[in-house]
Amino acid sequence: MPKSRVRKKKVYSNPTNTGSQTSDSYEPSPLWVPITAVSLIVIGIGWLVLYYLSGQAYPVAAWGYWNLAVGFSCMVASLLVLSKWR
Known part of the structure; x- marks a missing residue:
């Protein structure tokens, strides 16, 4: 019975800046974003x-x-604010 051919696996290399996003685009959101979102949810439900x-x-x-x-x-507005949260 013939023996199958052994294939070499490709070595993974990390891509360098192939995307349009850079490392500084992943900054955390300002503190007002979650505070505003939670406030809008509470106001909407309370209303x-x-x-x-x-x-x-x-x-x-x-x-x-x-x-x-x-x-x-108010609750929909909170969802829109939460879409900006990172």
Whole structure:
């Protein structure tokens, strides 16, 4: 029975600056990013909870169901801020 040919494995070499991103593009985010995101989440959830528990009388009774839009908008804004977090 014939013996199979032994192939040499290629030696891995680390690529040097082949991408457009450099090492300084991976700087950590400023401190305001997570603080703002968590604050927006808490404000949004607090707005919605207050709206439901008050029987739709608070935070702004004249807005009616637009209070839901305000609460959910705060939470969506927090997701947008978190997309900048590294």
